[in-house]
Amino acid sequence: MGRRSIVNLTFFSFTVTYLALQLQPIYTIGFDPQIIQESTTPVPSLQARPGAPFRIALFADLHFGENAWSDWGPRQDFNSIRVMSSVLDAETPDFVVYLGDVITANNIPIENATLYWDQAISPTRSRGIPWASVFGNHDDAPFVWPLEWFCASGIPQLWCPLANSSDSGEAACSFKGTSRLGLMKKEVERNVLSYSRSGPNDLWPSVSNYVLQVVSSDNPESPLVYLYFLDSGGGSYPEVISTAQAEWFKRKAEEINPDSRVPELIFWHIPSKAYKSVAPFFIYKPCVGSINKEWVAAQETESGIMNILVKRPSVKAVFVGHNHGLDWCCPYGKLWLCFARHTGYGGYGNWERGARILEITKEPFSIKSWIRMEDGKVHSEVTLS
Numbered sequence: 094m095g096r097r098s099i100v101n102l103t104f105f106s107f108t109v110t111y112l113a114l115q116l117q118p119i120y121t122i123g124f125d126p127q128i129i130q131e132s133t134t135p136v137p138s139l140q141a142r143p144g145a146p147f148r149i150a151l152f153a154d155l156h157f158g159e160n161a162w163s164d165w166g167p168r169q170d171f172n173s174i175r176v177m178s179s180v181l182d183a184e185t186p187d188f189v190v191y192l193g194d195v196i197t198a199n200n201i202p203i204e205n206a207t208l209y210w211d212q213a214i215s216p217t218r219s220r221g222i223p224w225a226s227v228f229g230n231h232d233d234a235p236f237v238w239p240l241e242w243f244c245a246s247g248i249p250q251l252w253c254p255l256a257n258s259s260d261s262g263e264a265a266c267s268f269k270g271t272s273r274l275g276l277m278k279k280e281v282e283r284n285v286l287s288y289s290r291s292g293p294n295d296l297w298p299s300v301s302n303y304v305l306q307v308v309s310s311d312n313p314e315s316p317l318v319y320l321y322f323l324d325s326g327g328g329s330y331p332e333v334i335s336t337a338q339a340e341w342f343k344r345k346a347e348e349i350n351p352d353s354r355v356p357e358l359i360f361w362h363i364p365s366k367a368y369k370s371v372a373p374f375f376i377y378k379p380c381v382g383s384i385n386k387e388w389v390a391a392q393e394t395e396s397g398i399m400n401i402l403v404k405r406p407s408v409k410a411v412f413v414g415h416n417h418g419l420d421w422c423c424p425y426g427k428l429w430l431c432f433a434r435h436t437g438y439g440g441y442g443n444w445e446r447g448a449r450i451l452e453i454t455k456e457p458f459s460i461k462s463w464i465r466m467e468d469g470k471v472h473s474e475v476t477l478s
């Protein structure tokens with residue numbers, strides 16, 4: 094943020110026009126994410142291909158929409174699309190998880206941030222691959238005015254779609270940002286391939302809380318693994334997984350997997366405090382990874398989720414993003430705590446970009462993971478179950 098102060102309005106206008114054109118082929122399905130009834134809704138299913146393991150790519154911290162008023166920002170988004178495209182083409186995953194900080198909302202000076210969200214999911218959508226997303230701390234963060242706009246060059250003439258010639262200032266271009274519910278509603282409405290959900294209303298203000306199941310092609314009644322998504326907050330409210338969310342997880346897991354027979358994987362954005370307790374000084378066995386350049390930036394408090402997770406033998410691993418300079422997995426009791434790998438050119442840090450891959454095999458059952466880099470290299474392979 095704030096890395097280039099050159100205001101290039103021509104490029105900005107071009108980018109916005111380009112984004113608008115990209116949004117033309119949008120389809121709608123009759124699904125309202127806000128009226129999900131918890132106990133009566135069957136768990137949505139993803140089916141593995143016959144005879145093949147189920148492969149998931151994690152895209153973490155893409156940070157689309159930074160410095161859109163300069164030529165630097167749109168170039169980063171273009172680079173991020175290139176990273177995702179090369180990972181998708183090399184790994185041909187069955188599913189993609191967008192692990193939060195999809196956009197940098199505090200940097201987006203237009204009212205509707207879904208334009209950028211849509212760009213971030215476009216490489217996955219254009220390849221016909223289904224996906225799910227969770228929110229990070231930047232996705233609904235309020236707009237922060239860049240200091241450079243108050244220098245000689247002044248505030249750039251911005252694209253304010255609702256601007257009325259008789260309005261000025263706040264009335265014309267208020268940069269309100271887009272709420273979690275707004276972002277999720279648009280993603281789900283516009284994309285038949287999106288498996289994202291707005292979770293139960295009583296978990297508000299957290300939104301991205303839901304569960305999916307992966308089933309094998311020969312036995313769709315018998316889940317291979319459950320994938321749980323939780324909203325770890327940040328942006329418009331504190332960075333936390335609440336007691337209510339922890340209890341929702343417990344209730345849901347006991348309801349659909351009472352004997353812990355089916356393995357469970359957990360995805361959220363901001364590491365819990367437990368990550369601090371396992372953080373290695375140097376990465377060595379049993380931890381596996383390649384970069385360890387930061388302290389763990391954990392959630393503000395711990396409200397019970399980790400206690401519940403460690404007590405369930407079926408929970409195999411938790412996956413988070415948030416720390417762009419960490420990509421390790423370390424054991425925590427019987428489960429694994431893993432970072433993804435910084436995928437986007439947006440956001441801080443210049444470590445090479447890549448994506449964590451998960452592979453779930455039915456017989457014999459195993460969960461493997463590795464990191465696929467933008468340049469095609471693969472490293473940090475680990476068996477998680």
Ligand SMILES: [Zn+2]
Pocket residue numbers: 154156194229231415416417440
């Ligand atoms: Zn980030």
